[in-house]
Amino acid sequence: MCVTGFTVKDKACCGIGNNRGKPVCLPDAEPCFNREQYLFWDSAHPTQAxxxxxxxxVFGLIKNSNVLRSNQSGLSYMNLAQRE
Incomplete structure (x- = not known):
């Protein structure tokens, strides 16, 4: 995973402990305020960013293109603009 663009790479956004990495984020836990800057959400999951x-x-999205051609798996086209 590329870590470019994240200012916090060694601590989790939600959790306890030195690096907020234990345990996974619990329902009553208070997550960090600036989630877009964190690479990890908790000890097991990356953030949405x-x-x-x-x-x-991974998908190598090309600018000005919203169609990804599938590889004979039953779907011929997938409109990525509808997925956002």
Whole structure:
């Protein structure tokens, strides 16, 4: 996973302990205020910003293109603009 653009890479946004990495984020826990700056949500999950960054890199989205062609798996086209 590429970590470019995240200012907090060594601590989780939600949790307890030195790096807020224990345990996973519990229902009554208070998460960090600036979630877009954190790479990790808790000890087991990346933040939404990290997932978005990863997805754009993996799928290699091209500017001005909203169609991803599938590989004979039953779906011929997938409109990415409708997914956002």
């Amino acid at each position: 990290a997932n978005r960054n990863f997805a754009y890199r």
